[in-house]
Amino acid sequence: MSTNKMNRRAVLRGTMGAGFVSVGIPFLDCYLNGNGTALAATGAQLPVVFGTWFQDLGFNPGRWMPKTTGFGYENNVELVPLDPFKKKTILMSGFQYFLDGKPLETHTTGVEIVTTGAIAQQADALATHDSLIADVIGTRSRFRSLEVSLSGGSRSRSKRAASASNPAEGSPVNLYTRIFGPDFKDPNAAEFTPDPVVLARKSVLSYVTEERKKVMGDIGAADRNRLDQYFTSIREIEHQLTLELQKPDPLPQCRVPGAVEETKPSSLVTAASANNKIFAPLLAHAVACGQTRVLNVGVGSQGLRKEGSSQTWHGWTHEEAIDEKLGYQPEVTYFITESTKMLADFLGALDTYQEGAGTVLDRMAVMWMTDHGYARTHTMDNVPVIIFGSAGGRLKTGQHLSLVGDPATRVGLTLQQVFGVQVSEWGQQSNKTSKTITEILA
């Protein structure tokens, strides 16, 4: 099969078939030109970008699921803030997180299942799907992935292994400096002179690393994995230096944003919302300027609270009575509404950043995830997963799919395939699946 005749669905089917079909090159490479910036066929399309948005504690039962399935559904009350993005949304309901007799670590096990496909109780957790996708699409950008935490702190859900959790950025100023600080190379600058210091840094780093590798003997499995991790990280620094030495491909839509002001990250809803409004456009600029192709956003839902209130969102889910008239917990619902508004702000920033005919959101797939079907009682069924953006036309958006009882890992599997990870099945035990959600493939 010659690569230029390979059609994307054929490649996908190839990897999804009963047996694993080895495909010689990563899926995306047949479409990317030499610089990895455009589809070879059209010479115009920009690369696809993956994002995750993690909001623990989910929604209220009966208040988020649309009444109808298929295209042209209407948002239920808690998703109304997302109306502007309805045509760019794939809402999936009915998923299950399977425990297989393992103990339920509340608010943790579900996260593990949906992000890694397996229950490892943290000790030997596997890599999260965003890392697997970043390993394929993120290798040519300056940052393999960017993680932010809306409510401060450095924890993120993104893991390369149990021992290697990607730290999140809680401060917009630090994020700005990391992306657009002194090391940023404007892709549209007229002049480009490679920095001799960067060149010398790269030579020394490459030389020392190579020499160190030579003296590496056979070592124990655990240490071997950690050293592999170390050398992978060093290779990424070398790669970053290489990029700094090349004139970047011009990205006409890249605009360098102005500096941002220092904020006070905290677990207050107002602070998280304010931070999100600064983070979101920064991340949109980072994508438009080719700095990264994987974004991970954590809301930090559990600890969120109102100013002056002694209770957190998580606390309310378990200790607030259901209002008899309303039929739901009013305080909890306040937090759900606020974080859905934050999501709308985030998507808005991506969707108002125009790149030719489309927007940054159009070439992304942002995967929304949560920990429980109903946080109040820690249920593991009827869990929603939502995708925003069509990944550059690869996904059929604007629909609601009811996938009752299916493992939620189907979404992780499908998105990995869409982003070119060569995988035909994903997950463990009952959370293992080889069933791609073909209904959402364009």
Place this chain on the structure above:
Amino acid sequence: MNRKFGIGFAGAVGLALVVGSFLPSTETSAADKGAAISHTPGVPVTRRLSPQQYRSVIRDVFGDTVALGGRFEPELRRDGLLAVGAGYASVTSTGMQQFESMSRAIASQVVDEAHRDLLISCKPKAANAPDDACAHQFLERTGRALYGRPLTKEELRVQVNAANMGAKDLKDFYQGLWLSLASMLSSPDFLFRYETLEKKTEKNGVYDLDAYSKASRLSFFLWNSRPDEDLLKAAANGDLDSSRGIRRQVERMMASSRIEEGLRAFFTDMLGLDEIDAMAKDSVIYPKFDTMIAQDSKEQTLRTIMNIVYKQNGDYRQIFTTPTTFLTRRLGAIYNVPIVNNAANGGPELWREYTFSPDDPRAGIVSQMSFVALHSHPGRSSPTLRGKAIREILLCQKVPAPPGNVDFSLFNDPNAPNKTARERLTAHVANPVCAGCHKLTDPMGLALENFDGLGSYRTTENGVEIDASGGLDRSQFTNAAGLGKAVAESPAATTCVINRMVSYGLGRTPDRNEMPWVKDLEKQFSGEGYSVLKLMERVATDPAFYKASAPKPNVAPATSTN
């Protein structure tokens, strides 16, 4: 030079055993080398340097005028300790970018004009060209201090070559040195602590650590930093091959004021005081809270402990009962104790010793802000979190996680809102599914209800008088001081500190095979008046502390992440 292996980085991993590429060991004079111990020890652990250890090593090697300028990856806590988590921690690409950028920042200060005369003892023949001899001299000496062992010939050659490459490219000797030093600071030999076994000492599968690994274990255990020059010399000349030589070093190190740094590091880890850095409180409910007072609360607890275990070399159990503590003016506002601050205008807050009256519920570290505020919600207290912390942190007992699918409606009766934590929790205990765990935690936590979510004293909650009675196993008490006494009298409290200390030193929890050793330490601890200093000395001078079994050979196929 008494080098045992010459294969550099991998050799330092202690897994050279698997490779079998040992260089001949030099003769040792001590008779007790390889002395048998009564149990089979566990395997050595490779640990990532903690942020504090990184800071200490940089300060020890380059002095305290060199700034770090960067942030660290989050640490992992395993089996109650960051020191154990360090044995699992790896480096992500984002974390490595930070390490790499810190190493450049540190190295550039070392070679800058303000520092180079002090820190680089030779001068290059020409400032704009490589100079083998001077680079060699600097990198050899600095590398030894950073890695805690001499660099192998090959490692040194690579570092000198790197310096020369940089100097040639940038036409500047010091720039070359900068790049070479930065690469050492980014190397796994610096960022991780490896432990190497000495093949010649093998007896029934049990090995001695090699001298530099012994020095490292000892130094991090007592001082939380890499070995100093004296200890490196002792490792080089074979002193650490004998119990007498080790004892000499232990005595020297324990006589130094740096032992306090080591003790503070241990208790900070054991009590999870690092988590105070991330503690958040609601500023409307607790307007007195800010990050300064949070830091003060951590220091208060460390000072309280140091006063007993270090200054007085007293009974460990007193940290749970002592009425004596140390306060700043800021903390005085929480404790309702007026502290006169006569520090210079703008100067740091002064610390004052203060002793509460015998009938005051404030006694011991459990009643202090660092404990009651850390184990609370941002806007209110939590008897459950506090009770859980007492069980898990102070008694080393595991409290199970809450079950899934609990029906909370049982105690969510809007018509009978519960005013106090005790009332709310009584509702939990009425549910048999909840009762199992809540009865493990709540009776202890409820005794701390006189302290709100920040640690201020109160007698009522929502207008209802607080009943601060409680129980721990068979003890019953009426307030926080009674709880402190019950913790102090619990045998679990003393076995817990021993377990944590051994785990802290080894980088892993003791194996089942090692339990007889831990039991012996328990007997000695009680026989020596529960002196933590004596316990540390016992561990540090015990031959068992310096022995290990070989790690399992690599059976898993090497994995590639790309």
